[in-house]
Amino acid sequence: xxPSNSPSSSDRDAGLPGDxxxxxxxxxxxxxxxxxxxxxxxxxxxxxxxxxxxxAGIVWVLGRLAWLGLAAALSLGSAGIVAATGQSxxxxxxxxxxYGADQTLSDRLxxxxxxxxKLNDNVVVLGQMAxxxxxxxxxxxxxxxxxxxxxxxxxxxxxxxxxxxxSSRLQCTPWPSTRDTELARTYSQxxxxxxxxxxxxxxSVAPLAAGxxxxxxxxxxxxxxxxxxxxxxxxxxxxxxxxRSGLYPDALRQLATASASVDDAQRIATELSAVGDVSTLxxxxxxxxxxxxxxxxxxxxxxxxxxxxxxxxxxxxRAVSDAEALLxxxxxxxxxxxxxxxxxxxxxxxxxxxSKGQLATALADLTGGMVxxx
Numbered sequence: 001x002x003p004s005n006s007p008s009s010s011d012r013d014a015g016l017p018g019d020x021x022x023x024x025x026x027x028x029x030x031x032x033x034x035x036x037x038x039x040x041x042x043x044x045x046x047x048x049x050x051x052x053x054x055x056a057g058i059v060w061v062l063g064r065l066a067w068l069g070l071a072a073a074l075s076l077g078s079a080g081i082v083a084a085t086g087q088s089x090x091x092x093x094x095x096x097x098x099y100g101a102d103q104t105l106s107d108r109l110x111x112x113x114x115x116x117x118k119l120n121d122n123v124v125v126l127g128q129m130a131x132x133x134x135x136x137x138x139x140x141x142x143x144x145x146x147x148x149x150x151x152x153x154x155x156x157x158x159x160x161x162x163x164x165x166x167s168s169r170l171q172c173t174p175w176p177s178t179r180d181t182e183l184a185r186t187y188s189q190x191x192x193x194x195x196x197x198x199x200x201x202x203x204s205v206a207p208l209a210a211g212x213x214x215x216x217x218x219x220x221x222x223x224x225x226x227x228x229x230x231x232x233x234x235x236x237x238x239x240x241x242x243x244r245s246g247l248y249p250d251a252l253r254q255l256a257t258a259s260a261s262v263d264d265a266q267r268i269a270t271e272l273s274a275v276g277d278v279s280t281l282x283x284x285x286x287x288x289x290x291x292x293x294x295x296x297x298x299x300x301x302x303x304x305x306x307x308x309x310x311x312x313x314x315x316x317x318r319a320v321s322d323a324e325a326l327l328x329x330x331x332x333x334x335x336x337x338x339x340x341x342x343x344x345x346x347x348x349x350x351x352x353x354x355s356k357g358q359l360a361t362a363l364a365d366l367t368g369g370m371v372x373x374x
Contacts, residue, residue, distance in 0.1 A: 098186065098187055098188045098191070101186045101187050102187055102188050102191045105187055105191050105195065106191065106194075108169075108170065109170075109191075109194055109195060109198055112166055112169070112170050112198050113198060113363070113366050113367060115162060115166050116166070116198070116201055116202065116359070116362075116363060116366075117363060118162065119158075119159055119162045119163060119166070119205065119359075120359050120360065120363060122155040122156075122158045122159045122162070123155075123159060123205060123208065123355070123356050123359055124356065125151065125152075125155040126152055126155040126156055126159065126208060126212060126352060126356075127352055127353055127356045129148050129149075129151050129152035129155065130152070130211075130212070130215055130348070130349045130352045130353070131349065132144070132148045133145060133148045133149075133152075133215055133216075133219050133345070133349075134342060134345060134346065134349060136148060137219055137222055137223065137338060137342060137345070138335065138338060138339070138342070140223070140226050140230075140334075140338070142223060142227075145219060145223065149216055149219075152212055152216070153212075153216075156208060156209060156212050159205055159208060160209060163202055163205050163206075166202055167199070167202055170195070170198060170199060170202075172198075172199035172202055172203075173199075175196075175199065180192060183195075194366070197362065197365065197366055198366065200362065201358075201359055201362030201363065201366065204355050204358035204359045204362060205355055205359060206355075207351055207354075207355050208352060208355050210351075211348045211349075211351040211352045211355070212348070212352065214344070214345075214348045215345050215348035215349060215352070218341070218342070218344050218345040218348065219342075219345060221268060221272070221341070222338060222341040222342060222345070224264075224268060225265050225268050225269070225281065225337070225341060226334065226337075226338060228261045228262070228264045228265035228268075229261070229265060229334060229337075231257075231258075231261040232258045232259075232261040232262050232265075232288065233258075235254050235255070235257045235258035235261065236254075236255065236258045236292070236295075238254045239251040239252075239254035239255045239258065239295070239299075240295075242254060243295075243299055243302075246307065248299040248300075248302050248303045249303065251295075251299050252296060252299055252300065252303075255292060255295060255296050255299070258292060259289070259292050262285055262288055262289055262292065265281070265285055266282075266285050266289075269281045269282050269285060272341070275344075276343060276344060277340065277343075278340060278341065279340075280333070280336050280337055280340050281337045281340060281341065284327075284333050284337060287323070287326045287327050288327065290323045290326070291320070291323035291324060291326075291327060293323075294316065294319040294320040294322075294323045295320055297316045297319065298313065298316035298317060298319070298320055301313045301316045
């Protein structure tokens with residue numbers, strides 16, 4: 001009898017994989033192998049052998065499915081570990097990791113916002129003083145201007161002191177571009193953004209010092225011109241009174257004092273013309289000087305003629321009349337001159353108002369429009 005190609009009973013018992021584990025008996029009946037002696041021994045039947053091979057196949061299939069399930073679970077678990085380790089500790093998806101640091105920073109920023117509100121009170125005062133300067137300047141009110149300067153200087157000092165202290169406490173400057181990345185390791189992005197907002201609000205007060213200094217300087221220069229004009233007019237008034245009394249030498253001395261005031265105003269006008277339009281002031285000073293010269297010529301002619309009306313005196317009187325016609329008969333021109341000189345002051349005032357508005361808007365955003373505690 002020739003050797004058989006079918007696996008022996010001992011081979012099947014060895015647990016070989018694949019079709020040697022009984023899958024050859026699970027196909028169509030015409031492909032099934034004949035029952036072996038082991039299948040029929042001890043009263044076994046052909047059906048009993050089929051059931052044995054079928055059970056062995058089911059066990060193998062279930063084993064393979066179990067291994068596949070375990071591999072899938074491990075794969076998903078690894079992916080979860082990679083995702084977790086790749087996520088930033090400060091990401092918005094993990095607020096619990098920054099909660100403690102955020103709470104500490106939030107308390108600091110809340111205190112900073114309250115300090116900003118106190119600082120804003122002084123900014124409001126400074127803005128009011130800027131408006132007062134313009135109003136008092138138009139009225140040539142030197143006393144009121146002095147009070148404006150004092151109150152404005154006091155408010156600005158408090159602003160600068162508070163701003164410097166708050167900036168240092170919150171470490172607002174310097175703020176390099178790399179700082180956000182460093183802060184993100186500890187704080188949430190929302191808290192970093194709020195930190196930025198508080199520091200930006202603080203930055204809005206930076207232009208106030210320059211704006212107020214420029215306004216004070218401009219107002220002082222304008223008042224100097226106004227004082228020169230007033231001093232001139234007072235000297236000329238006294239000179240005219242002396243001339244009517246026939247005291248022509250005294251009139252000429254007072255007229256010389258008046259001319260010195262015009263010279264000083266002209267010096268200021270020349271300096272200002274390099275940075276702005278002061279044509280009204282320059283023209284007014286030229287016409288005033290012409291009148292002063294005509295009066296001086298008249299009074300000197302009266303001295304030379306011993307009070308007699310001569311041809312020279314008549315010509316001088318005509319020159320005085322012509323010079324007077326070129327000047328207004330009231331002080332309206334002074335208001336125009338002051339308005340012209342106050343052009344830069346208005347810009348300074350607008351700069352202060354702009355900073356005040358920016359701080360007010362920032363505070364409203366930081367507090368949700370609510371008034372913060374003092």
